[in-house]
Amino acid sequence: MRFLFPSDYFNPKKADAAYSEQVACMQNAGFATSVISLESLGSGSSKIIPVPTPGSKLVYRGWMLSPKDYELLVNVVESTGASVLTSQAKYLATHYLPNWYPLITDLTPETKFYAVNDDLESELNRLGWNKFFIKDYVKSLKTSVGSIINQPSEIKTVVAQMKKFRGTIEGGICVRRLEDFVPETERRYFVLFGKPFAPLPDEEIPEIVFECAKRIKSQFFSVDVIERRDGTKRIVEIGDGQVSDIVGWTAERFSQLWVD
Template sequence: MNRLAWNGFFIKDYVKSLKTSVGSIINKPSEIGTVVSEMQKFRGSIEGGICVRRIEDFVPETERRYFVVSGKAFAALPDEEVPEIVEECAKRIGSQFFSVDVIERRDGTKRIVEIGDGQVSDIVEWTAERFAQLWLR
């Protein structure tokens, strides 16, 4: 039974989601065992633990990546405003370098969908020159 009354669930371990087989999105809590089994099968193990997030109505083309260096958040374009939620994240996370992925819900609310340590982060819509500028200041 779904006591949370969520329309869907996104399942991942502490590191990444399942991008093959059944994927990471389920509709019923009873399906979590299948996702976890497939994660173990395709990735070898569960890293850290299991995270469960509610599926929200995101606008896919609004996802943006920001980088934080020494507590300061940066956007892909020098004149682009960094959302308040990213600025707040930059204050709270003690790491010297990390990425923050933000997406907009259909109601306009910005949500953080991922925070990464930067080791596997692509620069996405960033240019190499802009990314290098972060390290020159």
């Protein structure tokens, strides 16, 4: 198993500083690492340094990629005779909310999906909810007006700000129903080859994470769990493990996950 990280913009042979600690921990755990220039993916000149051994399996650890860029990444890996742990289809299975939502509808807030050009204000009026959480297939708006609105008429502003600050809306619009969560209880878990892992070795893993591990067949993904004020555990996000931050984790603990 080899781990592939984004390279530094000014030094294509070195990992981006944001991932330097993970690189060191992976190497200390006995794993090989390489880097790739994400900026040159579309040019056809992107190379993996050092070149992986033919027949080896690569795990990408880096920034979120669009479906097209992830496909380009896979092509570069396969051109060396190596292969990826996560195919493009598997990447999108957990990266895009509409793909994982049908598998766990009873474990996560109710969600509706729309095209950007739909009459969103009318659609929200039909829902009749008190509050709405707005995001695209991948991310929510964390700046400007934010992602939570009380009135359907506010959806136009949120969408406009998403386009402005993110440059694009990926996939479409997801409207999630607000539940009474306790923000400080949110916790990230990883599932690798069907086995859930917690940020701490001896930490108890909620049953809802094991349920996700049964229902979602991807080999490596993250599960974000939060507690409602009535004490119920809920899933707020599923993500492809390769592009999920290790928030709440140490780089050393994350590398140990692969050793285990």
